[in-house]
Amino acid sequence: MMSETDIKSESMNTGANQGMNPAVAEGVLGAEQKAKSAEVLLELKNVRVQFKGKGRKPFVAVNDVSFQIHKGETFGLVGETGSGKTSIGRAIVRINETAAGEILFKGRRINGVIPKELDREVTRKIQMIFQDPMASLNERAKVDYIVSEGLYNIRGFRDEAERRAKVEKALLEVGLLPEFASRFPHEFSGGQRQRIGIARALIMEPEFIIADEPISSLDVSIRAQVLNLLLDLQKKKGLTYLFISHDLSVVRFIADRIAVMYKGRLVELAETEELFHSPLHPYTRALLSAIPVPDPRIEKKKKVLVYDPSCHDYSKDQPRWVEIKKGHFVLANNAEIEQYLAKIDAGGLANEFLWLQ
Numbered sequence: 001m002m003s004e005t006d007i008k009s010e011s012m013n014t015g016a017n018q019g020m021n022p023a024v025a026e027g028v029l030g031a032e033q034k035a036k037s038a039e040v041l042l043e044l045k046n047v048r049v050q051f052k053g054k055g056r057k058p059f060v061a062v063n064d065v066s067f068q069i070h071k072g073e074t075f076g077l078v079g080e081t082g083s084g085k086t087s088i089g090r091a092i093v094r095i096n097e098t099a100a101g102e103i104l105f106k107g108r109r110i111n112g113v114i115p116k117e118l119d120r121e122v123t124r125k126i127q128m129i130f131q132d133p134m135a136s137l138n139e140r141a142k143v144d145y146i147v148s149e150g151l152y153n154i155r156g157f158r159d160e161a162e163r164r165a166k167v168e169k170a171l172l173e174v175g176l177l178p179e180f181a182s183r184f185p186h187e188f189s190g191g192q193r194q195r196i197g198i199a200r201a202l203i204m205e206p207e208f209i210i211a212d213e214p215i216s217s218l219d220v221s222i223r224a225q226v227l228n229l230l231l232d233l234q235k236k237k238g239l240t241y242l243f244i245s246h247d248l249s250v251v252r253f254i255a256d257r258i259a260v261m262y263k264g265r266l267v268e269l270a271e272t273e274e275l276f277h278s279p280l281h282p283y284t285r286a287l288l289s290a291i292p293v294p295d296p297r298i299e300k301k302k303k304v305l306v307y308d309p310s311c312h313d314y315s316k317d318q319p320r321w322v323e324i325k326k327g328h329f330v331l332a333n334n335a336e337i338e339q340y341l342a343k344i345d346a347g348g349l350a351n352e353f354l355w356l357q
C-alpha cells in the first residue's frame with residue numbers, strides 16, 4: 001500500500017521537474033501489483049481533429065490517431081507542447097469535434113452525434129483534470145460549489161443533504177478537510193487547488209479520468225504527493241487514467257504504457273519499460289536522450305540526440321502505424337520496419353541509453 005506518508009518525494013526532487021530517479025520509480029511501480037486487464041475501456045480509431053487554418057486548408061491537430069486504453073491501467077500520452085495531446089483529451093470528452101475516425105467507450109461510439117442517454121453517461125463517467133488549478137477553478141465560487149458543479153449539471157443528487165454529503169466525501173478522498181467547502185480557491189496552495197480539481201472529478205464517480213498535465217504547474221516538492229494521490233485513488237476505485245504530460249520521466253513514473261506523439265501523430269506506443277529499453281522511433285530516442293541524469297558525471301558525458309524529421313525518406317514509401325512486436329507499435333515505412341526488426345532481433349538498444357536502465 002502506498003500512502004501519502006511514504007511518498008518518495010526525494011526521488012522527485014532530484015533533477016527538478018524531470019527528476020525522477022528511475023531506479024526508485026521502478027521500485028515504487030514494482031511494488032504495485034496493479035489490476036491490469038485486457039478489457040478495452042476506451043478506443044480511438046484513426047481519429048482526426050482539425051481547426052480552422054489561416055488559409056483555406058484546415059490545421060490538423062490530431063492526425064489518424066489510434067490506440068486502446070485498458071480498464072484499470074494508466075495510459076501515458078507524451079509529446080512536446082503543441083503536439084495535439086490536449087486536443088485528443090478534449091475530443092474524448094466531446095469538447096472538440098472529430099473530423100474523422102471513431103472514439104469508442106466500452107464499445108459504443110461516443111464521438112459525433114450520439115443519443116442523449118449516452119451523452120449523459122459520458123458526461124458522468126469520463127472526467128478531466130486540468131493543468132492549471134488556478135485558471136480552471138472559478139475564483140469567485142466557494143469550494144462547495146466548485147466541487148458540486150458537475151453534479152448540478154447532471155442533477156446528480158436528490159436533495160441538499162445528499163449533495164453536501166457527496167462534497168464532504170470527495171474532499172476527504174483527496175485529503176482535504178470538509179470544512180474547506182466554505183472557502184474560496186485563492187485561500188489554498190497550488191497542491192490543494194489541484195486536490196480540489198481532483199475532488200471535482202471524483203464526485204461524479206467516474207470510471208475514466210483524463211489528467212492533462214496535472215502536476216506541470218505545481219512546485220516540484222508537491223508533485224509526488226499529487227501523483228501518489230492519483231495512484232492511490234486508482235487502486236481504491238479501479239480507475240482508468242489517460243495521463244498527459246510533456247515530461248517523459250513523469251509519465252514513466254505513473255504509466256503502464258506510453259504513447260509518444262509528434263505533430264499530431266502517434267510515432268510510438270509500448271509498455272513503459274519496453275519503451276525505455278527498446279525505443280525505435282528517432283523522436284522517442286531523442287526524448288529519452290534528453291532526460292536529465294541525476295549523476296552529473298554521466299550527465300556531462302551523455303549524448304543528447306536531436307530529432308530531425310528529414311531523417312525519414314517518405315517520398316515514395318509512406319509510413320504506417322504497425323505493431324512491430326507484440327504490444328509495441330511504431331510509425332514507420334517499409335524500409336524502417338526492416339531496420340527496426342533487425343534492431344529488435346539484435347536485442348534492442350539497451351546499451352545506447354545505459355543511464356536509463
Ligand SMILES: Nc1ncnc2c1ncn2[C@@H]1O[C@H](COP(=O)(O)OP(=O)(O)O)[C@@H](O)[C@H]1O
Binds near residue numbers: 051081082083086087
Ligand atoms: N481551439 C483551437 N483552435 C485552433 N487551434 C487549436 C485549438 N486548440 C488547439 N489548437 C492547436 O492545435 C495544436 C495542438 O494543440 P494541443 O492539443 O493543445 O497540444 P498539446 O496539448 O500537445 O500542447 C496546437 O498547434 C494548437 O495551437
Ligand SMILES: [Mg+2]
Binds near residue numbers: 086
Ligand atoms: Mg496540452
